[in-house]
Amino acid sequence: MAAKYVILPCNGLDKEAGCLARELALKMAAAMDGEIICPVLYQTAPSRYASLLQEGNLIVIDGCATRCASRIAANNNLKISRKITMAEEAKKRDYNPGPDWRLGAGAAAFVEDVWRSWQPVFMEQGAGRASEENTGLFAGPVEYAIHRHDKFIFRVPLEGFYFNENDCWVQVEGNRGRVGISDYLQQNLSDITFVTPPDPGTEVEQFGEMGTIESAKAVYELVSPVTGRVVAINEAVLEAPELINENPYEKGWIAELELTNFEADREFLLDGRRYLEVLKEKVADFNAGK
Amino acid sequence: MSEEGRLSVGLISCSGEACPGGTISRLATQKVLRSIRPGYNFVTICLPLFMAGGEEERNFARDYPTITIDGCEKCCALKATEALSGPVSGKVVVTDLIAKEDIGEGTLSIRELTGEQKAMVDHVAAAILEQVTKIKQEG
Secondary structure, three states: OOOEEEEEEEOOOOOHHHHHHHHHHHHHHHOOOOOOOHHHHHOOOHHHHHHHHOEEEEEEOOOOOOOHHHHHHHHHHOOOOEEEEHHHHHHOOOOOOOOOOOHHHHHHHHHHHHHHHHHHHHHHOOOOOHHHHHOOOOOOOEEEEEEEEEOOEEEEEEEEEEOOOOEEEEEEOOEEEEEOOOHHHHHHHHHHEEEEOOOOOOEEOOOEEEEEEEEOOEEEEOOOOEEEEEEOOOHHHOOOOOOHHHHOOOOOOOOOEEEEEEEHHHHHOHHHHHHHHHHHHHHHHHHOOO | EOOOOEEEEEEEEEOOOOOHHHHHHHHHHHHHHOOOOOEEEEEEEEEHHHHOOOOOHHHHHHHOOEEEEEOOOOOOOHHHHHHHOOOOOEEEHHHHHHHHHHHHHOOHHHHHOOHHHHHHHHHHHHHHHHHHHHHHHHH
16 A cells, blocks of 8 residues: 555535545545545544544545535645545546435446546555656756746746646656646746646646646646656655745656657647747736736 | 425534444435425535535524434534534434444445345434424424
């Protein structure tokens, strides 16, 4: 087992999605020897779970978009390791949670499928966490260009990085690419509070979704600059999302991909110098209130 | 107090992640919610949302008769409702109705209920409906 997990599911009495969240929590707890936090008891007697929360990685499972479990975690300043939202999982699978809370065979199969898809993320085997060995493959930028505007300073690496106009970058080494967000975007988002990277093994298309970043201001959907298969995610930013604010081009990388079409993808990307020009325009437009 | 001539009653169940009685309370609440009972409009209130700051939920429990359904003697639902919205109109505690040792231990999946546990759900649902009747009689 990679780590001890504690699971905070939503109560889910009102909607089937919530009942599914609870069923997934039970399945995960049994499979990973994890502990479930009762969202209600936690709020009436938080000390009961204090040591568990200190020792374990917290997984939050929400049923619907109201995200009660996430709200409870946020209200109590709990550090979330992973979030799962059953309504989103259902959407991905074209599964329509119905009004029947008794959870028939279809619901059971759905929960099983959701667990199967998340299992590699939580279990040691195939977890796809970045290892010490592969972190050496990507050297940090040698040289940064700087663009100053009022009190703001924006950095852009000039060599080895390619950007899309959505302010996401890829650093390429051989057939591997490490992806993240630009200094400009992290400053726009302000304090980053949570990162949901793509799952290891996910096939990502150029300009397809590559996870989300949540900040105090917004939830931002990452747009992949390249096509490929996710082979690792940056465990460090899951633990400390602020690394993206502090060091977006090195410690704040988000995922590593095995590139499958980079020569073609590059046609639609900007190198550091060209991105710097785009950045200047964005800053000017922002300043002009466009 | 009524919607289209029907009496609205709020049902707040415990979450059931910490005790098997919670699963019974959840299912009994759902059973009442889905039951057809002319003259009544049952509304469930999601307890974590209620506690996390759901104003609509809190106002509902303040303005309409509300019954809490707890799985065990910790009475999380009752305590939270009283703290956030005021006195409740009725309360049901599963362990007051069924001996703890009969319910079993650990958390329960909805799909793994035994025949005996299903009968417990019916028993608790009936107790909730008794509270509903009492509320109606008391006006």
